[in-house]
Amino acid sequence: MSIWKFLFNLDERRYWYLRKMPAGPLREYYESTFPTPDTDWRQVEYLALDFETTGLDKDKDEILSIGYVPIRGQSLRLGEADHFLSRPVRAIPESSAVIHGIMDDTASSARPLEEALPRLLKSLESRVLVAHHAAVEYEFLSKACKRIYGYPFIAPVVDTLALEVRIFRSMDKPIRSGDLRLDKARVRYNLPRYPAHNALIDAIAAGELFLAQSTYRKRRKRALRLKDMTVIT
Amino acid sequence: MTVTIRTDTVDIELLEIRDFLAANHPFDQLPEDALAELPTMLQVRYFRRDTIISETNSLESYLYLIRTGAVEVFNIENEILARLGEGDVFGYRASHRPNQIEHHCTALEDTLIYQLSAQDVDKLCEHHTQFAYFFSSVVGDRLRDAINQATQVTSSQVNLITTPIRELIQRKPVTISPSASIYETARKMSKERVSSILVCAKGQLAGIVTDRDLRNRVVAEALDVNLPITEIMTFNPSSLKDDTFAFQAQLHMARHNIHHLPITHDDGIAGMVTATDLTKHQTTSVVYMVSDIYKQNKIERMQEVANKIPDLLVNMAVAEASADSVGHLITSITDAITSRLLQLAEERLGPPPVRYVWVAAGSQARNEQTAKSDQDNCMIIDDAYDPRIHADYFRELAKFVCDGLNACGYIYCPGEMMAITDKWRQPLTVWKGYFEKWIDQPEPMSLMLTSVFFDMRRVYGSRNLFREIAEYALEKTRGNRIFLAFMAGNALSHQPPIGFFRNFVLIKGGEHNQTFDVKHNGIVPIVDLARVYSLAAGSKAVNTLDRLDVVAEGGEVTSEGAHDLKDALEFICYLRIQHQARLIKAGEPADNFMSPDHLSHFERNHLKDAFSVVRTMQNTLSQRYKM
Known part of the structure; x- marks a missing residue:
């Protein structure tokens, strides 16, 4: 897998999957083009995304709720934000219920992920995924796509946590434990x-953090390009 | 594995953002359903410290609400218009003045902003009148609206503040011709069951006769009742036009100690209003209190009347009287007590050997007292004053009055600016010398004294003496730019309690922790500004609203500026009265330390508007005098 990533860029992998993928929501997603890495980052559309899950193990745990908000023209479009629950197969472990507050009763009235996923994929078309510690969202989503559509999910990704690490490094500041948590990072940018x-509030929180971080990465001669922001291109 | 599960979605929940909107003006004016929908109309933007907000160069496309951070708003000349903080709005239709268009904005801190498109603002305005009001007008109008909204009469009681006096006229005027005899007049009064009658010649008011006149001038003097009524009538009694507000009429009667007031209209006499007509509408009536004071011969009894002032303030606060009228009414009681004390002193010490005038200074002079305050007064004596012969008389007189005032709750002035102090009880020439020194050698102490003694009003005694000193002082200051510059500097020494980020600046620690001093930081700055304008314009006006009216015409300040300051003063004073009334009702002494927590969101916001007006005008003044 890692060799794949190394050898082929996102678009090449997208074409590879499209060669034999059957019709369906994931194919429609792959038929839209990814924003190219050399685009001015401001011209690109993003989708700030957050999942609440039953745990952090992508092989065992499940997505409970999905929240997202698009970013266009450096502004979060709350009118296009969305939030929905997805019904897990297994019971919700208490350890996660105390965090996100989603109980079995609530979740059992939700749609299964199969029905929720097309909506999310539609919103991701031609956009860059933004999340704080994006590996969680990326891997859970990819795992779900493999299970439901037989193919993995790929997309250009901005990880606000990784951006925060870069900003710390560029300022030569030591990173202490907890510094990179979403709420801690937001405080540094005077965000509420x-x-x-x-999931929706966290998605908005990550989106706002991304806007804030981007203003702190502007001090260069050349305009920033998408590839300056992303961890996966 | 096939999973078949029923499906459902959850509505978008942006409660967090909705709650923030609901807590901030003007969004707090929206109904629940509109508020719930509002977050989905927003866009969220982030601006780094020191960056320009909105690259499009137009703030008119959106209404911006500051979620966190702070923003400076400039006009096209790059002059700062406002510093805004969390919860404040700017941009589309939020502009403060028609001639000061918001041109560009800079983030002072890292700032998160919610923006609402102009079309959406228009749509909301169309459907929600309360919300629309915020955008309809400039700060001044918003303040005026705040005053109106705050002073809406809630009780069924007739509101003397807004009722024209003609509505209190009970019946057609009872009149008699000047050729009638005293006897005929008394017969007619008896038949008509009135306590006073108007003497009219050809529809014009010539005089007035009251029950009391018949008793004092006829019966007590054993006068022949067949004499013409003109023998005993009061000629050309003071009268008011029928469109005068009832409270002004009440005030007029309190000041002149009269109980019968003829009311005129363009065609002649409209009728008569008596003190009773007015007191029917107000239980703790000022007229009643003032006339009561004039009946008292003992200080203890006057004290009892003065003790009712807090109740009076509460009543007026409940009736939502305007701060201006409260100031006039309460001050009229102080004036009455002062005058009565002087009458009693003269009865005791004999008539004054030379002319003098008793002058009120400070808030009493300006007719701006609320709950009882310190006494500020002085005495100007004719230059015929010979200290070897007259010193004792005037010292005794001043001591009697100042002690009496103190006993009535007007405590001795801590700065000793009272007629009881030898320095402030001097002949005219000495007073002229004082003013000359203060004006020619402005140093901190002089400036402090001038700010007290430039607010002067005659309460009792010689009008001519008072006119001489007042005109002398004005003559010395008019066009004296050096002195005015010092006064202007002095006027900036009290700042409105509003911070860089439009937050309230509160007292930290001590007895008054987490409050602001509404007198020194709210009212005094406006009073000081008005004094400087007024001196520069060479105006005799003393009351702050009067001063602002005068200077608005004279061009010392723009008429909008003066108008906005008047509204700011009225609103701040109104809140102070409500605050003091609340304390009095709780059995606590009235003070000037207000906590923003006791204000509604609406009041807080308008108070900030009011303070911003003061700050803007202070800045303008400092530029004008190049400080």
Whole structure:
């Protein structure tokens, strides 16, 4: 897998999957083009995304809720934001329920992921995924796509946590434990304190953090390009 | 594995953002359903410290609400218009003045902004009148609206503040011709069951006769009742036009100690209003209190009347009287007590050997007292004053009055600016010398004294003496730019309690922790500004609203500026009265330390508007005098 990533860029892999992928929501997603890495980052559309899950193990745990908000023209479009629950197969472990507050009762009335996923994929078309510690969202989403559509999910990704690490390094500041948590990072940019662990609020929180971080990466001669922001291109 | 599960979605929940909107003006004016929908109309933007907000160069495409951070707003000349903080709005239709268009903005801190498109603002305005009001007008109008909204009469009681006096006229005027005899007049009064009658010649008011006149001038003097009524009537009694507000009429009667007031209209006499007509509408009536004061011969009894002032303030606060009228009414009681004390002193010490005038200074002079305050007064004596012969008389007189005032709750002035102090009880020439020194050698102490003694009003005694000193002082200051510059500097020494980020600046620690001093930081700055304008314009006006009216015409300040300051003063004073009334009702002494927590969101916001007006005008003044 890692050799794949190394040898082929995102678009090449997208074409590779498209060669034999059957019709369906994931194919439609792959038929839209990815923003190219050399584009001015401001011309690109993003989707700030957050999942609440039953745990952090992508092989065992499940997505419970999905929240997202598009970013266009350096502004979060709350009118196009969305939030929905997805019904897990297994019971929700208590250890995660205390964090996100989603109980079995609530979740059992939700749609299964199969029905929720097309909506999310539609919103991701031609956009860059933005999340704080994006590996979680990326891997859970990819795992779900493999299970449901038989193919993995790929997309250009901005990880606000990774951006934060870069900013710390560029300023030669030591990173202490907890410094990179979403709420801690937001405080540094004078962003308001939000209640955590609601997928939509966390998605908005990550989106705002991305806007903030981007303003702190502007001090260069050449305009920043998408590839200056992303961890996966 | 096939999973078949029923499906559902959850509505978008942006409660967090909705709650923030609901807590901030003007969004707090929206109904619940509109508020719930509003977050989905927003866009979120982030601006780094020191960057320009909105690259499009137009702030008119959106209404911006500051979620966190701070923003400076400039006009096209790059002059700062406002510093805004969390919860403040700017941009589309939020502009403060028609001639000061918001041109560009800079983030002072890292700032998160919610923006609402112009079309959406228009749509909301169309459907929600309360919300629309915020955008309809400039700060001044918003303040005026705040005052109106705050002073809406809630009780069924007739509101003397807004009722024209003609509505209190009970019946057609009872009149008699000047050729009638005293006897005929008394017969007619008896038949008509009135306590006073108007003497009219050809529809014009010539005089007035009251029950009391018949008793004092006829019966007590054993006068022949067949004499013409003109023998005993009061000629050309003071009268008011029928469109005068009832409270002004009440005030007029309180000041002149009269109980019967003829009311005129363009065609002649409209009728008569008596003190009783007015007191029917107000239980703790000022007229009643003032006339009561004039009946008292003992200080203890006057004290009892003065003790009712807090109740009076509460009543007026409940009736939502305007701050201006409260100031006039309460001050009229102080004036009455002062005058009565002087009458009693003269009865005791004999008539004054030379002319003098008793002058009120400070808030009493300006007719701006609320709950009882310190006494500020002085005495100007004719130059015929010979200290070897007259010193004792005037010292005794001043001591009697100042002690009496103190006993009535007007405590001795801590700065000793009272007639009881030898320095402030001097002949005219000495007073002229004082003013000359203060004006020619402005140093901190002089400036402090001038700010007290330039607010002067005659309460009792010689009008001519008062006119001489007042005109002398004005003559010395008019066009004296050096002195005015010092006064202007002095006027900036009290700042409105509003911070860089449009937050309230509160007292930290001590007895008044987490409050602001509404007198020194709210009212005094406006009073000081008005004094400088007024001196520069060479105006005799003393009351702050009067001063602002005068200077608005004279061009010392723009008429919008003066108008906005008037509204700011009225609103701040109104809140102070409500605050003091609340304390009095709770059995606590009235003070000037207000906590923003006791204000509604609406009041807080308008108070900030008011303070911003003061700050803007202070900045303008400092530029004008190049400080």
